Amino acid sequence: MQIKQKKGFYYLIHTYRDDGVKNFEKYIGKTKPSLQDKEKFIYEYVNHRWLKEINELQTIYASKKNGLSDFLQKKNLRSFGIRFTHNTNKIEGSTLSKGDTRIILEDGIIPANSNANDVIETKAHMQTYEQMVSNQETLSYDLILKYHKQIFQLTKPNHAGSFRNGPVTISGSDYTPPPSRFEVDLLFRELMEWYFSKKKIFNPVFLAAIFHLRFVSIHPFEDGNGRITRLLTNYILYWEDFPLYDLDAKYRKAYYNALERSNMKENEMHFISWFFPRYITYIKKTMTSLGYSS
Template sequence: MVSIIAEKKGNNTFYFMRHKSGEKQLKRYLGKTIPKNIEQLKIEFLLEFYHNQWNHHIQMIYQKYQKESKTIPMSIKIQNFENFGIYFTYNTQKIEGSKLTQEDTKDLLIHGITPNKKSKIDTIETLKHYDLFVTLVNSELKKITLDTILNWHKEIFGQTKIGESGSIRTYNVGILGNDKIEFSTVPQIKPKLKKLFNLLDKYDGKITPVELACIVHYNFINIHPFGDGNGRITRLLVNYILLKYNYPLMLIQNKDRKAYFKSLERSQLEDNSIHFLKWFMKYYIKNNKKYL
């Protein structure tokens, strides 16, 4: 992590921040005293350090993906997105406890075969998630607002979470078994969502869209605006952002859910997004290594 270094020159002491990873090092002057907001400065310093480290890979992925994309007919692109949607839907559902297997999901979404002796709720939510994803891929990408996520939530859960779908929760929630992690209180939800959507609306390109998608994921989960379904909505948000900026989409696989949740939980416990950001960016780069 970030070290605070004191260097003496004559009668004066000068303070610096330093972070090392492998052979790379970044050092930043703080002043003759340590600032009161040092913890926030550390977070910003780490974000800058890792942005510089990842940026080359992300730009290479983007450029080669764009080059490849220009050679693919639109009909094939749509087909590829729909195929991706099957695996995306299977994994995002499985992460949340769905009992449908990958074969069940493919049979349901490709052939319309309802899985035998499996949860009706899992089946409905799988269908609705896939239908929504395909609709988003084939539609004009619009500005994300509160109505956007409420509509998405209603589309997926309208038949399975009666009375809650498409609505902001009216009660406080936390993580079962971990009272150290608390999500936004009810009065905080809408103001925090507004701030998050403003961040998206005013995106200036200083960070990559992949980092932007990760930051949105982290903040949306911490707000936790719904009683249930937050994970699926935030993973849709991630891919909506990547789709908007023409980057390869993100597939978080169920087999990696332990590392996914662990990085998220560590960031939540320490109130420092860098742990989740490091996991997310490394995972994205690894999943797109064919473009490197």
């Protein structure tokens, strides 16, 4: 996304590839685009590129899912939860394989020589995920702290369930999150106010993607920010009856690169342009595997 000025008037322009190089452009006026102008522009671009297809997929998905018995719906949710727990922990460095994760959660068997903290966080994450899809609690400061505490209270007891009080760095990243507790609290409050003000305006997938990026950018916890934001992304999707999203750990580098580019360039379009095509690909694959595609 670029700001262009033509004869004293401002425009926002995004260049993309779709059967050739194309431009998506919006006239702003005589004043430089505001943050709200940029957000609206990104939403209009997402609507132009992907929302029609996503809404069509969601209609099929919701119809098929809601036609299943409660038993099958719960079985599908649990299967997703096991995969999601494995991948979200793997992204953060868990040593457990998919098979290890499955036998821990399904059979209660602890694989030989497995890392104790990885096992504990696997169990705790799955329990928190299952709580999330069982109880429609209002998204709030307290709920987010509760999720963090439940997942990390045994492995990170010194800061589980509380926001950080000082600066933090992100391993392998040049981006520096806001350093002080004052900034963290202020930005988090703004994020929550934004979420509730836009909840009935924006498509839930767009809402989830922007929330994901902004939460990670704030980086409110000492550790565990990625797992919490991926959980909250699925909270937003699930309670709006959209397909859940499990980011395969093999895409870890590309995922981190998209977050990094958005943060370093202060341009949310980078992450949004990465997220939406992959979400569509994932839900098509999932719906086919579940027999939801027609």
